Amino acid sequence: MSKEVIEQVVTYLTPNVPIVPISQGAEAFVFTTNVHPYNASACKTAGDIPVKYIIKYRPPKKYRHPSIDKTLTKHRTLSESRILAKLSQVPGLHVPKLIACDVYNGCIWIEFIGEDLPESHGFSNLKNFLWMYKTDPYNIAVEKVLFKVGEQIGLLHWNDYCHGDLTTSNLVLHQENGDWSPYLIDFGLGSASTLVEDKGVDLYVLERAIISTHSKFADKYNEWILMGFKSVYENEGKKGQQKLKDVIKRFEEVRLRGRKRSMLG
Numbered sequence: 001m002s003k004e005v006i007e008q009v010v011t012y013l014t015p016n017v018p019i020v021p022i023s024q025g026a027e028a029f030v031f032t033t034n035v036h037p038y039n040a041s042a043c044k045t046a047g048d049i050p051v052k053y054i055i056k057y058r059p060p061k062k063y064r065h066p067s068i069d070k071t072l073t074k075h076r077t078l079s080e081s082r083i084l085a086k087l088s089q090v091p092g093l094h095v096p097k098l099i100a101c102d103v104y105n106g107c108i109w110i111e112f113i114g115e116d117l118p119e120s121h122g123f124s125n126l127k128n129f130l131w132m133y134k135t136d137p138y139n140i141a142v143e144k145v146l147f148k149v150g151e152q153i154g155l156l157h158w159n160d161y162c163h164g165d166l167t168t169s170n171l172v173l174h175q176e177n178g179d180w181s182p183y184l185i186d187f188g189l190g191s192a193s194t195l196v197e198d199k200g201v202d203l204y205v206l207e208r209a210i211i212s213t214h215s216k217f218a219d220k221y222n223e224w225i226l227m228g229f230k231s232v233y234e235n236e237g238k239k240g241q242q243k244l245k246d247v248i249k250r251f252e253e254v255r256l257r258g259r260k261r262s263m264l265g
């Protein structure tokens with residue numbers, strides 16, 4: 001990560017907020033910090049363990065006209081913050097809490113989710129979790145997690161929101177009393193949407209992500225995800241059943257379009 005970017009973020013946050021770079025994506029630079037922006041007592045747990053927070057920063061893009069760039073940065077930062085804040089209100093849905101945002105400078109402060117997996121298997125996103133079980137792929141722990149992943153997507157879609165970039169890295173597992181709970185992160189492309197097309201595409205993107213990284217076990221894995229997804233709609237009576245039929249129909253159409261496209265090259 002460039003020194004220039006880090007220095008820029010430090011000017012926005014002040015030197016009192018130490019940051020550690022952890023990721024550089026297409027859109028944003030991501031840092032961790034132990035400092036809460038407005039609640040000093042939230043910097044440590046009751047057991048005196050430092051609490052981690054995420055700071056996501058969208059830097060200016062030099063190839064864009066400065067005024068268009070400012071508008072876009074403000075729009076995208078605000079959009080991600082708004083959707084996170086709204087999703088936190090949905091009962092049962094797991095997303096990191098929004099702590100603060102500085103839309104003009106492109107910074108969002110959010111709750112840190114996840115931990116390191118045992119035996120150096122890396123950060124606890126779904127991708128690494130599935131790799132961790134590669135020698136025992138149909139373990140009940142895997143089935144439980146994938147069902148819950150499906151439930152989370154079902155809840156998101158049932159409430160008419162779409163993620164827009166459902167990869168196995170954007171599903172982070174948080175451990176609670178020995179059980180793993182999936183959280184959805186990165187709502188940079190998220191939106192409120194009633195469209196079955198957007199929902200079908202979300203399901204297809206995740207299905208492809210599972211196939212591309214865990215191809216041998218992908219059929220079972222995708223089946224478990226879909227079971228969890230369906231369970232949310234099925235719990236909503238007749239209306240849920242009808243909506244589920246519509247989403248699954250479109251998902252199958254999206255999948256077919258994807259196949260045709262890859263056959264044609």
Ligand SMILES: Nc1ncnc2c1ncn2[C@@H]1O[C@H](COP(=O)(O)OP(=O)(O)OP(=O)(O)O)[C@@H](O)[C@H]1O
Nearest residue numbers: 023025026027028030054096111112113185186188
């Ligand atoms: N709330 C969070 N808790 C823990 N880690 C996080 C959190 N948010 C982001 N991360 C880490 O930072 C990485 C990048 O974050 P995010 O996906 O939001 O940024 P991005 O720029 O959109 O990334 P990309 O372009 O790779 O999709 C994530 O894959 C994850 O490892």
